Structure formats: structure tokens, C-alpha cells
Amino acid sequence: MAMTDRQLVRHAREFRDGILDGDPSTSMCFAICAPLAGLLKFYGVEVELVEGMNDIGNHVWLRLPDGRVLDPTADQYNGVHGATFPPVYLGEPTRFHRNEKPAHHELLQKFVNRRRRKSELSG
DSSP, X not given: OOOOHHHHHHHHHHHHHHHHTTSOOTTOHHHHHHHHHHHHHHTTOXXXXXXXXXXXXXXXXXXXXXXXXXXXXXXXXXXXXXXXXXXXXXXXXXXXXOSOEEOOOHHHHHHHHHHHHHHHHHO
């Protein structure tokens, strides 16, 4: 299922809001990005869960095949170095999205691979 940027941001926002339930996004990047990556992959949207270090600390976000960032917790950095992010950021990597590497979390990979196999078998 191909999604427009607008649809992608809307789905990420609804997912994020469901998990946060009104709480701030601070330190919730993995808790939101990991299951969101699985859901988006299930719907046929290719994303990669990545992790990096910035001058504030560790951060996790999703990378799209074109190199753009989908960050459903970017707003946790608002006010840091003058940053002003929407709740879900979609765009080029920023100073908060650097020094990245794939996030290899064994349990997550098993889940994503299982969902992918199920999807391929049913499709």
C-alpha cells in the first residue's frame, strides 16, 4: 500500500497519540518507533528503524528508502538549540538525526520478519 507523505504523517501521529495518551514524547522514541516500524512494514511501507547519538543523547527514529527521517517523537527536542518540531517530523535528517546505525533488537526483528512472512503468504 503506497502512502502519500500526508497519509504517512497522519498514521504516525494517530499511532503516537494512541501510545502516549496525552503524555509527553520525551524518552519514548524506541517505544513508539519500534512498533510503528512493524505496523508500517505490515502495510507495505518500507522503513528502517535506526538509532543514533546526538549531543543530547541516544535517539531512535525511522528512515525511509529516500533517506528522509520519519520521527514521531521529534518534538521532545523542541527548545533545544532553538529546535521547533511538529509532533511527527518528516523530512531531511537534522542535527538530532546523526551518527545513525541500524537498530538491531532481536525481538523486534523476529516480530517484523514474522509479520512480513504472514503478509507475503496472504498476499
